[in-house]
Amino acid sequence: MLWLRSIIYYFLTALIALAISAIAGTVWGVAFALCVVSIACLFHIFNLHRLHRWLENPQVDNVPGSFMLWQEVFDQIYAEVRKQKKAKERLAGTLDRFLSAAEALPDGVVILDDNDRIEWCNPASCEHLSLNRKLDMGQPITHLLRYPSLRDYLKQQDFSHPVIIRITRPAEQTLSAQIVPFDSTRKLLLSRDITQLERVQTVHRDFVANVSHELRTPLTVVGGFIETMIDMPSSDAATRETHLQLMYEQTQRMQRLVEDLLTLSKLESGAQVREEEVDIPQLMQLLRTEANGLSQGRHTVEIGRLDRPRLIGNHDELHSALGNLVSNAIRYTPPGGTITIGWEKRDDTACFTCRDTGIGIAPEHIPRLTERFYRVDRGRSRNTGGTGLGLAIVKHILHRHQAQMIITSDLGKGSEFAVKFPQARVIE
Template identity: 55%
Template structure:
């Protein structure tokens, strides 16, 4: 700017000297005319550059800055540098804004930006999923008109947002989300949402687990405690009384022991690494053992048979597989009426191997099948507890199956029976080893 003023002052002095020169040599009129012509030329020069400037200001870009002469060259170069600097700053700000937007888009939590009137300014995809919002239609609308739960309205009107609010949503699907409002920028707010459905489910399972364990232990402890109290009140205890009470106390003790053992087994399966494939499991011996156990549990009340369709062994943990298969067999015996059929089978299905237990028992209604592997889940609690089960057997089966990269298939019809199948992938198949002659 200083250079422009200096040049302008120089030109004015030059015009003045031209007028004075003509005045001195040709007279005052000629001097004034000469000065006026020079001044008009100088003004025309500036008007031309002003016209160039006005034309450029209609579409100001750094690439279209006009060329100038004299002081105007300095002005236009200054404009060019200023435009380039502003464009670079704009690009930097745009890049920073894009990175923030991309970060917001990629966040695993939902983010909604609200203005001072609680109108939506921006939503990220996770917030759209959590709160069933649509960026195209809902931006600019008040959040209270889109989320109508009374608890949310009360939360938004509250002056304190230090604690999150838990919402139970059913649309577009069942969700449990935690939302929290975070004021920022003096007038705006961030509404943050997080899907805590899995956490709530875990907490529910934990509460149910504690309640179920307490319930399962309470009955045998009450029975044993009652027997002990009765015996302690008796001055003399004869052998007949002991023979009556002790077997029932031992039965309740075995029930508690079985429950504790199953809980320990579940804990070990959940907290140890997946079953390794280093151990070859002799399925022939395993099937023979399971048959002996099934006949022992049945005590001649059922028709138990074994169908062997292949001689393949398995890579895995013999202890874990025996626990899982044994639970399937004992369930079949417990829930099959006297005179029913129980079939154990080991066969190849294409490239897969399948162990299954089929019975002609009471069957299971379809709606209960998806939940059978939950801890302590029982279709008929009274009948299940009366049959001596802990409610943990199929939960153990589920974990063993998962640790062997296998799949549990359950098919059942009420009053017709059930088939529980454990299907192994080809990589678990092992070639049988030659047996000594005395074991052949």
């Protein structure tokens, strides 16, 4: 050990000084000892000076070197400096990863000091709150916010619940913002885009309201007739038959609604179905037969172009989807009109078409036709037996078959629903 070697060194120096004193006299022995001590002091002063200069600008690659005890001191300093350097590199790496993760968050994050000045923010917060990362650092956030509800939220100091911010321009958007204190002086301002969540909740509320309405009407009718029959037990047979017929029609309407709801629920659950080779030309003949039965001779139903390609898919689902399109054409085409269905090969796709000479659809309604319970004419849809779920079911079935539906219409002249199936599902 170096410290032990140093003690031995000074012990030998003392022995030599005693020996010189014994041989040449005390004066020479003391002089020798003083000389050695002076050299040792100069050696320590020199190394202390080097250590002091290094401490002014400590770098791991220029730690001084020496020998004896000072070598051990400098080696320990070098080891500690290297350890600290590695710790700093690990910390810097952790901070870089943390900042990268915070930068990538879809939620907005703003760090505020005790005076609500911005210390840091990520890109999502800039998008949500219209901040500028270069210009707004160090600025009080209350001076920069355009939303009064958020400014009031910051001032009231009650952060137990988030605040909802509704934005109308440049596009409709809904944000949820909340303050989270994370030490004695700083706060996090978190923002989240909940636009899609609100839309889902709105759709859910509308769905429940529509189902309730669709069921309430036939139940009211049936209940009314039952009360009439109870109150008038002696009514004639013709009246009772009329009431029973109307009650039957309303129960059939409820049954169709429940069946469509069950079908839609099954499709939305993503349950796997068996796929097979579907003979579309044969299905086209079946669709025409069913359309004639639904029309009862009031329309002309014809098959236009009929190519031979078959399709890989689920027969029952394709029958339901294409049949819905044909039945809609029957319902919305006045008596004497024509419904033409076709199946043809187009380049790398196969296309089913259903064209009618009906009342047509205004352009503003076309994008919403596949929404559940959306009706262009509510009264007409109910009178023709529609549930308002047919095109929503069609949309889900076509999505499962990677198909695309294109709707074109001339108001007062008729509409065409074209369904394109990808080449991967077409069998020549």
